[in-house]
Amino acid sequence: MSQTSRNNDNFFERVYQVTRLVPFGRVTTYGAIARYLGATRSARMVGWALNSSSSQEEWVPAHRVVNRKGLLTGKIHFPGSNTMQQLLKAEGIRVEDNAVVDFDMHFWDPNVELVKESKK
DNA sequence: AGCGTGACTCCGA
DNA sequence: GTCGGAGCCACGC
Numbered sequence: 402m403s404q405t406s407r408n409n410d411n412f413f414e415r416v417y418q419v420t421r422l423v424p425f426g427r428v429t430t431y432g433a434i435a436r437y438l439g440a441t442r443s444a445r446m447v448g449w450a451l452n453s454s455s456s457q458e459e460w461v462p463a464h465r466v467v468n469r470k471g472l473l474t475g476k477i478h479f480p481g482s483n484t485m486q487q488l489l490k491a492e493g494i495r496v497e498d499n500a501v502v503d504f505d506m507h508f509w510d511p512n513v514e515l516v517k518e519s520k521k
Numbered sequence: 522a523g524c525g526t527g528a529c530t531c532c533g534a
Numbered sequence: 535g536t537c538g539g540a541g542c543c544a545c546g547c
Binding site for chain 1: 528531
């Protein structure tokens with residue numbers, strides 16, 4: 402098991418789990434997820450994980466994950482040209498020039514929300 | 522087998 | 535306050 406783990410580590414799965422925990426109408430960042438997983442500086446891996454999210458049987462709201470600036474950097478990886486923006490807009494999130502408007506207000510940090518729930 | 526790139530972020534100058 | 539470099543890990547060529 403320990404040595405058997407190679408590509409399907411819990412890391413990827415955890416990224417999907419956390420991403421699915423993002424409430425409707427909220428967004429999070431790669432860094433927030435990475436930090437929650439204990440890999441603050443491995444935000445890129447979160448991106449790779451989300452890239453493979455399409456391989457997952459269960460749909461992953463990857464459109465709710467943006468970079469720390471609120472830019473839809475991963476938008477180009479979606480099937481459509483503006484699929485990500487459309488999905489966000491459908492959730493009441495306003496997107497302007499590939500950037501989430503009032504990003505700080507819609508920002509959902511697992512390190513805060515999940516930990517808060519746990520501590521509560 | 523090695524090098525470069527990437528859905529990022531943080532730190533230092 | 536702005537700019538540049540380093541870190542992280544996996545994948546593709």
